[in-house]
Amino acid sequence: MLDQRTAITIDEAKAKIDAIPLSYHTETISVLNANQRVLAETFKVPYDFPNFRRSKYDGYAIRAEDDHDFPKNFKVMSEVPAGAVYDQPLGENETVRIMTGAAVPDNTGKVIMLEQSRPVADAKDQIQLTETAKGSNIVEIGVEYHKDAPLIEAGTVLNPGYLSLLSAFGITEIAVYATPKVGIISTGTEVLAPGQPLEPGKIYNSNGALLAGLVVESGGEVVATRQIVDDYQLLLDQLDELVASCDLILTTGGVSVGDYDFLAMAAKASQKLIFNKLKMRPGSVTTAFIYKDTPILALSGNPGACFTGFYLYTEPLLRRLAHDTSHVTHSTGIIEKPYHVTNSYDRILRGTYRVADGKTYVQLIGSDQSGALGNLGLATCLFKIPGSEKPIETMSEVEVWHLPYRS
Numbered sequence: 001m002l003d004q005r006t007a008i009t010i011d012e013a014k015a016k017i018d019a020i021p022l023s024y025h026t027e028t029i030s031v032l033n034a035n036q037r038v039l040a041e042t043f044k045v046p047y048d049f050p051n052f053r054r055s056k057y058d059g060y061a062i063r064a065e066d067d068h069d070f071p072k073n074f075k076v077m078s079e080v081p082a083g084a085v086y087d088q089p090l091g092e093n094e095t096v097r098i099m100t101g102a103a104v105p106d107n108t109g110k111v112i113m114l115e116q117s118r119p120v121a122d123a124k125d126q127i128q129l130t131e132t133a134k135g136s137n138i139v140e141i142g143v144e145y146h147k148d149a150p151l152i153e154a155g156t157v158l159n160p161g162y163l164s165l166l167s168a169f170g171i172t173e174i175a176v177y178a179t180p181k182v183g184i185i186s187t188g189t190e191v192l193a194p195g196q197p198l199e200p201g202k203i204y205n206s207n208g209a210l211l212a213g214l215v216v217e218s219g220g221e222v223v224a225t226r227q228i229v230d231d232y233q234l235l236l237d238q239l240d241e242l243v244a245s246c247d248l249i250l251t252t253g254g255v256s257v258g259d260y261d262f263l264a265m266a267a268k269a270s271q272k273l274i275f276n277k278l279k280m281r282p283g284s285v286t287t288a289f290i291y292k293d294t295p296i297l298a299l300s301g302n303p304g305a306c307f308t309g310f311y312l313y314t315e316p317l318l319r320r321l322a323h324d325t326s327h328v329t330h331s332t333g334i335i336e337k338p339y340h341v342t343n344s345y346d347r348i349l350r351g352t353y354r355v356a357d358g359k360t361y362v363q364l365i366g367s368d369q370s371g372a373l374g375n376l377g378l379a380t381c382l383f384k385i386p387g388s389e390k391p392i393e394t395m396s397e398v399e400v401w402h403l404p405y406r407s
């Protein structure tokens, strides 16, 4: 008997994906490996920063009391390179030669820049300071950060700037949300692994490579890839194996209504069916379900539909698993070339966009067919032709999803 399914809209499907309850894991890793990871605990400033008074310039440190009547000769007591400390107080008209970044003696009032000094003939231990200027030229304790201030909030996506901040406080390890572990199962008796000899009626598995790349690009780790023939028991065996190590499982193929569409069958029999029919082309049969507490996104085998289903539903879930938010940005644009195909379902086209006069213009690139894969490398956005009996008017406003890492 033909499978009866309830079709829901793209927005409803996205809301259902956003509502899947998730459990998060954290792990402690080296700061050097933490770029693009999400901080799990707010990092508080461990001590006032900087924690000593340091010179901004190469020059001479003097007391505030001696900061008048220039030019004036000072006695040079010592040289203080960066990293060294002169731990005596400066006396009247005494100075130390100080380098950029070095700690100034405690009672320093000002650093006079090297350019405002000249040697004193026949007096090697003297220096003449020629003029004074506004400003102390000293970085005071705590001017950048005060102890215990929340410096990097939990949930921040770390970048090299944040890693440098952590390193500036001597931190080597931090707690981050664990990278989501993803399993990918490509199904289809017609599907061969690239590298195998081509056989009549068979095609190579291109969705496996597509999804593996997209998962990594979206902050996930591919911990298992499988390619299986259409066999219900084999599919269940693979799901049973992968749920043990995966936070999310992606599958392709086998979600339609055919006799060999075993993902559709597994979804129906699962712990919780989230959806199995969308008012969307391509990928109307895209299916989501929970199997043994693990979310499964069963994408269409058609490459164009698989690509679309990844960006609309999988990427946001993957980012949420990493405690991050989707990097696919949603906005509006103007369709600038005629598109005449109509459908009662919303159609998502793979396109490119350009920005002119503050407006985004989108156009189809390559084919709109679900099975076509020529534009998967070229598309920079997806955009929506709303379901209608009439073709969309050129220059209408449409919903646009900008794809990350593509321009």
Ligand SMILES: Nc1nc2c(c(=O)[nH]1)N[C@H]1C(S)=C(S)[C@@H](COP(=O)(O)OP(=O)(O)OC[C@H]3O[C@@H](n4cnc5c(N)ncnc54)[C@H](O)[C@@H]3O)O[C@H]1N2
Pocket: 186, 187, 188, 190, 191, 203, 204, 205, 206, 207, 208, 252, 253, 254, 255, 256, 257, 258, 261, 282, 283, 284, 285, 299, 300, 301, 302, 303, 305, 370, 371
């Ligand atoms: N009687 C009906 N037939 C179909 C319907 C329907 O409603 N009634 N829906 C059609 C639509 S729309 C789609 S989309 C597809 C969805 O099919 P599946 O997701 O079940 O995928 P398959 O049938 O397994 O494959 C579809 C297509 O993609 C090729 N494929 C599969 N896996 C891969 C792979 N890993 N790499 C590259 N290409 C792959 C496969 O050979 C097929 O050509 O169903 C329609 N049928």
Ligand code: MOO
Pocket: 280, 281, 282, 283, 284, 285, 300, 302, 305, 370, 371
């Ligand atoms: O829903 Mo299908 O992906 O249009 O061919």
